[in-house]
Amino acid sequence: MELVLHISANLPREKFFAHYSYSKFFTAPDYHRKFPYLTRNPLQQAKFHFQARNTRNRTRKFVLLGKKQWLRGNEQEQGVEEEDEDEEEEEEEASSYSDNGSSFLSLSVKPDRNMSLLDDYEMEELVYESDLNHRSGYVAVLGKPNVGKSTLANQMIGQKLSIVTDKPQTTRHRILGICSGAEYQMILYDTPGVIQKKMHKLDSMMMRNVRNAAINADCVVVLVDACKMPEKIDEVLEEGVGDVTEKPPILLVMNKKDLIKPGEIAKKLEWYEKFTNVDEVIPVSAKYGHGVEDVKDWILSKLPIGPAYYPKDIVSEHPERFFVGEIIREKIFMQYRNEVPYACQVNVVSYKARPNAKDFIQVEIVVEKNSQKIILIGKEGRALKLLATASRLDIEDFLQKKVYLEVEVKVRENWRQDEGLLKNYGYGGQIKAL
Numbered sequence: 001m002e003l004v005l006h007i008s009a010n011l012p013r014e015k016f017f018a019h020y021s022y023s024k025f026f027t028a029p030d031y032h033r034k035f036p037y038l039t040r041n042p043l044q045q046a047k048f049h050f051q052a053r054n055t056r057n058r059t060r061k062f063v064l065l066g067k068k069q070w071l072r073g074n075e076q077e078q079g080v081e082e083e084d085e086d087e088e089e090e091e092e093e094a095s096s097y098s099d100n101g102s103s104f105l106s107l108s109v110k111p112d113r114n115m116s117l118l119d120d121y122e123m124e125e126l127v128y129e130s131d132l133n134h135r136s137g138y139v140a141v142l143g144k145p146n147v148g149k150s151t152l153a154n155q156m157i158g159q160k161l162s163i164v165t166d167k168p169q170t171t172r173h174r175i176l177g178i179c180s181g182a183e184y185q186m187i188l189y190d191t192p193g194v195i196q197k198k199m200h201k202l203d204s205m206m207m208r209n210v211r212n213a214a215i216n217a218d219c220v221v222v223l224v225d226a227c228k229m230p231e232k233i234d235e236v237l238e239e240g241v242g243d244v245t246e247k248p249p250i251l252l253v254m255n256k257k258d259l260i261k262p263g264e265i266a267k268k269l270e271w272y273e274k275f276t277n278v279d280e281v282i283p284v285s286a287k288y289g290h291g292v293e294d295v296k297d298w299i300l301s302k303l304p305i306g307p308a309y310y311p312k313d314i315v316s317e318h319p320e321r322f323f324v325g326e327i328i329r330e331k332i333f334m335q336y337r338n339e340v341p342y343a344c345q346v347n348v349v350s351y352k353a354r355p356n357a358k359d360f361i362q363v364e365i366v367v368e369k370n371s372q373k374i375i376l377i378g379k380e381g382r383a384l385k386l387l388a389t390a391s392r393l394d395i396e397d398f399l400q401k402k403v404y405l406e407v408e409v410k411v412r413e414n415w416r417q418d419e420g421l422l423k424n425y426g427y428g429g430q431i432k433a434l
């Protein structure tokens with residue numbers, strides 16, 4: 001039996017958001033900023049139906065698949081009304097599915113196409129779902145550090161999801177970006193840079209994530225830097241899709257073409273076409289968006305026919321707190337030099353949505369040595385203050401609301417070598433459901 005809940009039309013988004021962490025980030029300004037979409041949760045422990053009205057007064061149904069205790073106890077306080085005739089029976093059913101500790105949501109499992117991710121409303125609304133020309137699928141973006149993978153992914157999606165800096169290996173997690181059009185949906189895995197010298201356990205765990213992304217992919221996009229001497233991409237592919245018997249179609253993207261002369265572009269193209277075993281080579285400038293449409297067209301031609309995996313207005317399946325952490329990491333890379341940014345892990349310890357005050361975000365930055373802590377904090381705390389202010393402004397811009405940001409620096413010796421800590425920090429290819 002399913003529990004039917006009604007959300008009052010003016011329930012502030014943040015109130016509702018507080019109940020679950022596995023949320024979607026939406027771009028549509030009016031409706032979705034008010035009501036985050038409640039959608040499929042891989043744990044599938046319980047199913048809730050919600051109805052809400054948008055600013056144009058249209059009613060929309062929601063389905064939340066998740067734990068009942070996320071809502072229990074706070075429903076009245078949060079303005080969510082139950083409308084269920086047989087609550088006891090429902091509670092029994094829901095609790096038999098649930099566990100007590102925090103759970104993990106896998107980021108590497110490609111959902112079964114037959115198990116629809118769309119609710120009834122979307123099924124009705126999205127007529128193109130039945131369109132026989134509609135294509136959808138998973139795309140792994142591979143390449144060595146600093147070649148521009150995040151820049152390309154961000155360009156394709158049309159907004160900034162991955163952090164981009166001029167320092168290599170700034171992408172530590174795979175960011176699932178979703179790029180949709182009327183007739184397609186591409187789910188992009190922006191993978192951490194493929195690493196040659198594995199120095200830390202952190203590096204090998206990141207590599208495992210790269211491999212998972214490629215195994216799940218319908219096609220692979222390998223990026224190379226046009227400024228560098230052409231070199232074989234076997235190593236990148238080997239790391240990425242090495243042990244897959246049937247290799248997916250591969251596109252080689254020669255990025256940063258804006259930095260070299262047209263004559264040189266032609267020569268390098270020829271080299272790659274001759275000496276690499278890929279299906280096509282396309283020169284682009286991800287930074288300036290040149291050639292990005294050609295990349296999209298190629299991907300589109302390789303995706304299987306099928307309905308969308310996600311509602312079309314979703315651009316990512318990460319919780320917002322993940323992006324908060326990424327924004328702070330980007331600021332650390334911008335503000336500090338040398339080894340310090342690489343030794344930092346940003347954890348969003350607490351994210352409290354407060355309806356009558358600014359949202360409260362508590363963050364810890366973990367470093368490996370006390371000397372790094374001293375650098376981060378700076379004289380009289382000035383450096384940390386600067387970092388917190390720059391981060392807060394960007395976070396507010398991203399979330400479109402004011403926040404109170406508290407940042408603390410902690411030392412955990414050798415955290416990059418500690419598998420338990422690394423899993424806890426989300427490098428096991430999973431994110432923590434809080």
Ligand SMILES: Nc1nc2c(ncn2[C@@H]2O[C@H](COP(=O)(O)OP(=O)(O)OP(=O)(O)O)[C@@H](O)[C@H]2O)c(=O)[nH]1
Pocket residue numbers: 143144145146147148149150151152163164165166167168169170171172191192193194255256257258259284285286287288
């Ligand atoms: N000139 C130019 N610079 C680019 C282009 N694409 C990316 N860059 C720059 O290259 C640097 C690295 O870009 P990223 O997108 O972070 O590279 P990445 O491959 O995701 O890096 P990792 O996180 O190390 O894997 C940044 O400074 C970008 O601005 C391009 O087309 N032209």
